[in-house]
Amino acid sequence: MELRSVSKHYAGVTAVDNVSLKLFAGEIMCLLGENGAGKSTLIKVLTGVEPPTAGQVVVGGQPVHFGSARDARRLGISTVYQEVGTLPLMSVGRNFVLGQEPKKGRWLARRLDLVEANRVAVHEMQELGIRRVVDGNQMVGTLSGGERQALAIARAVHFGARVLVLDEPTAALGVRESGLVLQLLMRVRQKNVAVLLITHNAYHAVAVGDRFVVMRRGQVIAEFSKGTETLPAVIRLMAGGDELSELAGLTGEGQWQVS
Amino acid sequence: MARSETGGLVSAVAVFVFFAITAGGKGFLSQTGTSDWINTSSQLGIVALPVGLLMIAGEFDLSVGAVVGATSIIVAMCHGYYSLSPWVGITIAIVVGAGIGLLNGVITVSTRLPSFVVTLAMMLMVDGASIGVANALTGASSISAIPTGSSRVIFASSWDSFDVSIIWWAALAVLGTYLLEKTQFGNWVSATGGSARAARLAGVPTSRVKIVLFVASSLGAVLVGIIETLSFSNGNVTLGADYVFTAIAAAVIGGVLLSGGYGSMLGTVFGSFTYGIASMGVFFLGWDADLTDLFVGLFLLLAVLANNLLRRMAVGRDAGVPS
Numbered sequence: 001m002e003l004r005s006v007s008k009h010y011a012g013v014t015a016v017d018n019v020s021l022k023l024f025a026g027e028i029m030c031l032l033g034e035n036g037a038g039k040s041t042l043i044k045v046l047t048g049v050e051p052p053t054a055g056q057v058v059v060g061g062q063p064v065h066f067g068s069a070r071d072a073r074r075l076g077i078s079t080v081y082q083e084v085g086t087l088p089l090m091s092v093g094r095n096f097v098l099g100q101e102p103k104k105g106r107w108l109a110r111r112l113d114l115v116e117a118n119r120v121a122v123h124e125m126q127e128l129g130i131r132r133v134v135d136g137n138q139m140v141g142t143l144s145g146g147e148r149q150a151l152a153i154a155r156a157v158h159f160g161a162r163v164l165v166l167d168e169p170t171a172a173l174g175v176r177e178s179g180l181v182l183q184l185l186m187r188v189r190q191k192n193v194a195v196l197l198i199t200h201n202a203y204h205a206v207a208v209g210d211r212f213v214v215m216r217r218g219q220v221i222a223e224f225s226k227g228t229e230t231l232p233a234v235i236r237l238m239a240g241g242d243e244l245s246e247l248a249g250l251t252g253e254g255q256w257q258v259s
Numbered sequence: 260m261a262r263s264e265t266g267g268l269v270s271a272v273a274v275f276v277f278f279a280i281t282a283g284g285k286g287f288l289s290q291t292g293t294s295d296w297i298n299t300s301s302q303l304g305i306v307a308l309p310v311g312l313l314m315i316a317g318e319f320d321l322s323v324g325a326v327v328g329a330t331s332i333i334v335a336m337c338h339g340y341y342s343l344s345p346w347v348g349i350t351i352a353i354v355v356g357a358g359i360g361l362l363n364g365v366i367t368v369s370t371r372l373p374s375f376v377v378t379l380a381m382m383l384m385v386d387g388a389s390i391g392v393a394n395a396l397t398g399a400s401s402i403s404a405i406p407t408g409s410s411r412v413i414f415a416s417s418w419d420s421f422d423v424s425i426i427w428w429a430a431l432a433v434l435g436t437y438l439l440e441k442t443q444f445g446n447w448v449s450a451t452g453g454s455a456r457a458a459r460l461a462g463v464p465t466s467r468v469k470i471v472l473f474v475a476s477s478l479g480a481v482l483v484g485i486i487e488t489l490s491f492s493n494g495n496v497t498l499g500a501d502y503v504f505t506a507i508a509a510a511v512i513g514g515v516l517l518s519g520g521y522g523s524m525l526g527t528v529f530g531s532f533t534y535g536i537a538s539m540g541v542f543f544l545g546w547d548a549d550l551t552d553l554f555v556g557l558f559l560l561l562a563v564l565a566n567n568l569l570r571r572m573a574v575g576r577d578a579g580v581p582s
Contacts, residue, residue: 070462085460087453089521090446098450099462101443111441
């Protein structure tokens with residue numbers, strides 16, 4: 001999947017300016033940038049929520065026009081949003097199959113196959129390394145934040161995601177939970193899925209990413225592969241966040257101070 | 260795990276024990292007494308089941324009472340005043356009821372206004388229109404209509420003072436439970452109420468789910484309107500006034516969350532029993548009928564508190580549902 005010179009304007013404001021981006025199967029691409037850098041707009045274009053003002057979205061070599069997020073999903077582009085996507089008052093199995101429920105029986109007796117739903121849900125989560133979930137009837141509200149993210153990711157992968165877009169999956173999580181999600185992403189990568197990880201946490205990105213794109217004010221300001229930049233350099237590139245202020249204070253590089 | 264209907268069962272048993280002790284000697288436990296509270300429960304129950312489903316999907320319907328009244332006056336007018344077959348009035352009532360439900364649903368999902376307000380406005384409009392039309396055409400808002408033939412058998416028969424509405428109620432409770440627990444549609448209902456946004460992201464057509472349930476809720480009210488009109492042999496615009504809040508109360512007492520996303524049909528059945536037992540218990544005690552609401556109100560309050568507690572036990576520390 002690929003974006004070619006994509007721009008997006010909102011009533012005179014340029015949110016994304018001439019951005020090109022390539023995603024490859026079995027790779028984790030990290031999209032970094034502070035709030036307002038244009039990451040969210042780029043995701044919207046990528047996942048069919050909004051059309052680009054200029055430029056092309058290309059899937060498998062063919063330019064495509066998404067009419068809706070559903071169009072994108074049909075082509076295997078799935079998005080997992082932070083904190084939205086799972087229902088705490090429903091069981092793991094019911095959450096997992098929501099919208100794609102397995103059925104059994106015929107005609108009027110055509111009904112939900114809950115046994116199958118629970119089996120698939122537990123199996124897929126175990127597969128991604130979530131060992132604590134063994135009963136599909138467990139309420140999602142009793143899962144930890146990381147496990148809920150895992151459920152959403154496992155669901156997307158199971159239902160045929162070839163491109164998985166994750167919007168700040170670790171933003172609301174603690175250290176251990178974040179580790180869980182990052183490990184899981186590496187397992188997803190092994191399944192030959194192209195992963196786009198959007199984050200403003202450079203530590204998390206550097207831990208799992210294969211390639212990195214840094215955005216600032218709607219533009220790509222840097223693009224590099226694993227091992228070619230150091231963590232402080234990445235943080236400096238992002239030019240935002242608390243880490244930077246501290247760093248700037250320590251190194252005396254005044255020009256990086258947040259204004 | 261705590262099931263959602265536990266609270267409803269507890270409250271139904273509690274009011275029953277209370278009135279069995281206090282009013283048992285005054286006829287509450289007799290066959291008439293028993294059929295009275297079951298009949299009363301069944302009529303409310305038929306309205307409350309689809310209202311409960313709609314609440315699980317995250318919406319309210321306050322117009323059910325007005326639909327019961329409108330149905331009643333339509334059926335009585337066609338049969339009692341114009342001397343048409345009862346089925347003519349029944350058919351018109353079903354069409355009108357379905358139309359009202361459809362309007363409720365379409366307005367709610369397209370304007371994104373709270374359904375509480377939309378259906379409140381609908382209640383007033385339907386009430387006003389029913390009285391206006393009935394007065395204009397017949398000069399009265401209460402018309403007698405003695406049921407005949409097949410419609411009497413289907414909607415107004417009874418055995419040893421047990422009404423046919425009990426069978427309707429039981430059948431609808433089984434159907435509702437099957438729908439909610441065993442079908443894809445049921446999964447969509449819970450998801451829509453749990454978080455419409457999450458449900459939409461998963462591909463659930465939440466607007467369609469809601470519209471279908473608004474129509475179902477109206478049709479439940481139509482059924483009760485038909486049953487009551489033909490059983491009492493009288494149609495009255497004000498017939499359903501009591502159901503406006505008692506149907507919601509029955510659902511909540513039965514464990515349906517006010518915020519949607521969780522609840523059961525069996526619980527709603529117990530909630531309706533709680534109301535039926537309380538209202539007949541008060542009657543047999545010889546107290547003022549208004550005291551029924553005292554009991555129902557008390558149980559409603561206890562139910563909401565218990566629901567919160569049970570839910571917290573069931574889902575752990577945070578049941579916060581982003582919407």
